[in-house]
Amino acid sequence: MIDITAEISGVKLETCVFNAAGPKDATLKELEVIAKSASSAITMKSCTLEPRKGNPEPRYCDLPEGSINSSGLPNLGYKEYVRFSSLLKKYHKPVVASVSGLKLADNVKIIKVFNNSEADLIELNLSCPNVPGKPQVCYDFEQSEEVLDAITDVCKKPLGVKLAPYFDFAHFEQMAGILRKRKLAFITCINSIGNALVIDPDKESAVIKPKGGFGGLGGKYVKYTALANVRKFHELLPHVPIIGCGGIYSGKDAFEFILAGATAVQLGTVFIQEGPSCFGRIQKELKDYLKKKGYETLEDFRGKLKTLD
Ligand code: DHB
Numbered sequence: 001m002i003d004i005t006a007e008i009s010g011v012k013l014e015t016c017v018f019n020a021a022g023p024k025d026a027t028l029k030e031l032e033v034i035a036k037s038a039s040s041a042i043t044m045k046s047c048t049l050e051p052r053k054g055n056p057e058p059r060y061c062d063l064p065e066g067s068i069n070s071s072g073l074p075n076l077g078y079k080e081y082v083r084f085s086s087l088l089k090k091y092h093k094p095v096v097a098s099v100s101g102l103k104l105a106d107n108v109k110i111i112k113v114f115n116n117s118e119a120d121l122i123e124l125n126l127s128c129p130n131v132p133g134k135p136q137v138c139y140d141f142e143q144s145e146e147v148l149d150a151i152t153d154v155c156k157k158p159l160g161v162k163l164a165p166y167f168d169f170a171h172f173e174q175m176a177g178i179l180r181k182r183k184l185a186f187i188t189c190i191n192s193i194g195n196a197l198v199i200d201p202d203k204e205s206a207v208i209k210p211k212g213g214f215g216g217l218g219g220k221y222v223k224y225t226a227l228a229n230v231r232k233f234h235e236l237l238p239h240v241p242i243i244g245c246g247g248i249y250s251g252k253d254a255f256e257f258i259l260a261g262a263t264a265v266q267l268g269t270v271f272i273q274e275g276p277s278c279f280g281r282i283q284k285e286l287k288d289y290l291k292k293k294g295y296e297t298l299e300d301f302r303g304k305l306k307t308l309d
Contacts, residue, residue, distance in 0.1 A: 002287045003297045006040075006264045008241050009158035009185035011094045011120045013040040013264060015283045016298060017254060020245050020266035021046050021098035021123060021162065026075050028084055035091035037276035038283055042088050043266065044081045046100035046125045049110060051077035055130065055210035060272075061198065066219020066247065067269040068198045070130040070210040073100060078110040085118040098162070100125035102134060104147055108154055115156040121185065122157045127164035129194030129216045136194060138163050141174050148182050158185030160243070165190040165225045169232070176236035188243040188266065189229040192216025219269035223247025227260050234261025234303055251285025261303040 006016035018041035024030045026045035034042050054074025061068050075081075078099070085095045097119040101107035107124065114122055126138040126147065137143055138161075152159065161184060166172050179187065196217035198207045206213020226246025234242055244257035245266040254265045270278045295301055 001296075002290050004283065004286055004290070006298065008121060008160075008243075008263060011158060013094060015040045015286075016258070016262075016264040017279055017283050017286070018096075018264065018266060019043050019271055019279070020268035021096070021125065022069075022071070023268050023272045028080075028087065031084055031088060032091075033276055035088055035093065038280035039093070039267075039276070040264075040279075040283075041094040041096050041120075042091065043096040043123070044084060044098055045075045046073060046098040046128060047075045047078040047081045047110065048073055048100060048102055049078060049106040051075065051080075055132075058208050059210055059215070061207040062273060063198060063219065063221075066217060066221045067272065068196055068208060068215040068217055069192070070208050070215035072130050072132075072210060073128060078113065082113055082117045082119075085114075089118050094120040096121045096123055098123045098125050100128050102131065104150055107147065108150055111151055111155045111159075115154070119157060121160060122155060123160045123162050123186075123188055124151055125162045125191070127162055127191035127194075129164065129192065130210070132211060136164050138175065141178060144175070145178050148178065152182045152184075160184060160186035160188055162188040162191055163229070163233075165193055165222070165229050165246075166232075167225070172229075172232040172236060176233060179233075179240065180237060184240055186241045186243055186263070187233055187237070188245055189233055190222065190226045190246045192218045192246075192268075193222050193225060218246065219273075220247045220249065223253065227256060230257055230262050231260040231305065238303075248282065251282050251287070251289045254282055254286045255289050255301075258298050258302050259305050261305075263298075263302070
């Protein structure tokens with residue numbers, strides 16, 4: 001028997017593969033599709049204090065190897081996701097609440113209410129690139145410290161942070177230093193690569209409407225950046241579970257993330273493009289690949305990436 005189960009802060013996942021915050025997870029109907037799929041957890045859309053309609057459409061575009069989006073946090077407001085976390089319990093899978101308040105006081109208020117909810121894990125999103133006028137918190141190290149101090153103080157559930165990608169070793173070390181000092185149940189790497197620009201040369205136009213066409217890049221374009229972020233944070237914080245996200249389309253992709261040090265993986269763009277069958281397919285591909293390699297569990301190879309030096 002091949003075992004691809006995972007555990008994060010005592011929360012058991014039947015497999016290490018589940019959905020990322022963002023795609024098709026804002027309404028109860030969408031969340032029930034995820035609940036009924038093979039996804040091993042139900043991650044809900046990042047929520048704010050008040051409901052939001054999000055940015056003007058078109059705000060998402062499929063690309064040959066991925067996606068660009070500038071959705072702008074369309075969500076029903078956190079109270080609905082607190083309610084959904086109870087309604088989703090009947091599916092017997094962990095529920096992950098994603099919290100993305102527009103200011104620190106909002107995050108504190110939201111987390112305090114989720115403390116008394118049925119959510120199993122809380123993913124604090126410090127990396128949304130798509131709200132005009134709101135820079136990504138995790139690129140501001142001082143603000144990140146302030147937010148994490150306040151949130152780790154009030155949060156009573158296993159708390160993780162979702163980070164944007166970093167591209168410089170000094171920045172990895174700075175963020176790792178901040179995270180090391182706080183009690184975190186997990187880190188999710190990576191959010192989309194923020195503020196990419198996709199151009200349609202025939203129309204001589206941007207492909208999405210918000211922010212002059214700038215949006216978060218996802219899918220295969222970001223896989224190597226995502227792997228680098230998982231690897232670096234695993235090296236710097238070896239005892240913190242890492243959830244890998246970014247360009248996972250196959251079981252082999254998932255294998256690479258675990259080899260880099262991930263404990264679990266989330267699927268974003270592939271879920272939009274393929275639908276809920278992606279979860280079972282990638283889980284099966286991962287199991288088949290382990291079998292071919294003679295591995296029985298993820299622990300057999302997690303983090304054991306070879307380097308050439
Ligand atoms: C949105 C995009 C993100 O990458 C994120 O982390 C949160 C929200 C959005 O545009 O809705």
